[in-house]
Amino acid sequence: MSIEQQIEELRAELSWCDDAGERRQIAAELRAAERQLRRASRADRQLETADRR
16 A cells, blocks of 8 residues: 555544544554655655756
8 A cells, every 4th residue: 555545544534533532543643654755755856856966
């Protein structure tokens, strides 16, 4: 499963979940997945910049 798919699934779970504890856990997992995606995107941009030099 790609990180983008994981993020979409976590967002969907968060939208219907009504248990406060579970919502906190899902939200934490979502934040972690979004951080991972940002890091991967940043690394890709750095590689593209290095390749242009």
